[in-house]
Amino acid sequence: MSTLTRQRLMFGFVCLVWGSTWIAMKNGATHVPPALFAGLRWTIAGIMQLFYVYWDTGRLRLPWNAMRAILIVAVLVNTLNQLFMLYGLRYVASGIGAVINSGLTPLSLLAFAMIGGHERLTKRVALAMGLGVLGIVVLFGPSAASGTLDGVTMLGAFLVMMGTLVYSAGSVLARPITQAHSPTLIAGLVSLIGGLTLLPISFLFEPGTLLALRFDWGWGPWISFLFLLFPASLGATTIFMILVRDWGPSRAGSFAFISPILAVFEGMLLNGEAMTPIEGIGMALMLGGAWFALRKG
Secondary structure: OOHHHHHHHHHHHHHHHOOOHHHHHHHHHHHHHHHHHHHHHHHHHHHHHHHHHHHHHOOHHHHHHHHHHHHHOOOOOHHHHHHHHHHHHHOOOOHHHHHHHHHHHHHHHHHHHHHOOOOOOOHHHHHHOOOHHHHHHHHHHHHOOOOOOOHHHHHHHHHHHHHHHHHHHHHHHHHHHHHHHOHHHHHHHHHHHHHHHHHHHHHOOOOOOHOOOOOOOOOHHEEEEHHHHHHHHHHHHHHHHHHHHHHHHHHHHHHHHHHHHHHHHHHHHHHHOOOOHHHHHHHHHHHHHHHHHHHHO
């Protein structure tokens, strides 16, 4: 298997998994204190990732300057991102949250990458971003516009937007570290630090944390937790770090054009939802944006 084929398969896995996380995150955050839900998930994921790295290489050491950078990335990508996202999903529908995240992720990744000198704006990149965002508007715009945009919904949308921005900033900052060190080691440290910073936040500020530690959450939140832990945290997050290293932030971030399409098909398969012609046009535009973002040159 060629390197490019392997990378595309990895990219497809990220699209599939991250297209399914929104329902899982909303389900978990609705029934379990969000910081506790995310803190346990990322702490366990980090321990498992670091155990694998130590088993594979026999060492976990990094220079102090790299650890300082990883600490900043962990706070952005996990701690702040999860707080903003999960609390935002308490006040906004998961579909609207997906729209905001999908539309903002590639643009913010590109903007932060340009600020950091990692990428430059080309006609191809501009066309890819334009098609992707237009496709998202066509696909989700009518349903989002038909909802009641009250103050609570606006707060939820703002929190999801902030979560997307801090995640994008952290992803761009992570690229130089992943180029110099093992992406799996970086992902493990980011996961562990992010999880360990979320847990005390939950104990200090979230009512019901001690009660939730009885772990009688019900089957729905538990399924969500296990899905977010294994395919999402252990699988897709590590793969995304590798793709950011090899492809660059905006090209790797083009998953945001494809994941919403997969979410629509999941709704059709699992809930019997129909696809309208306008939704088909929106998905075609997003696929076009992803194609331009992924092609070389």
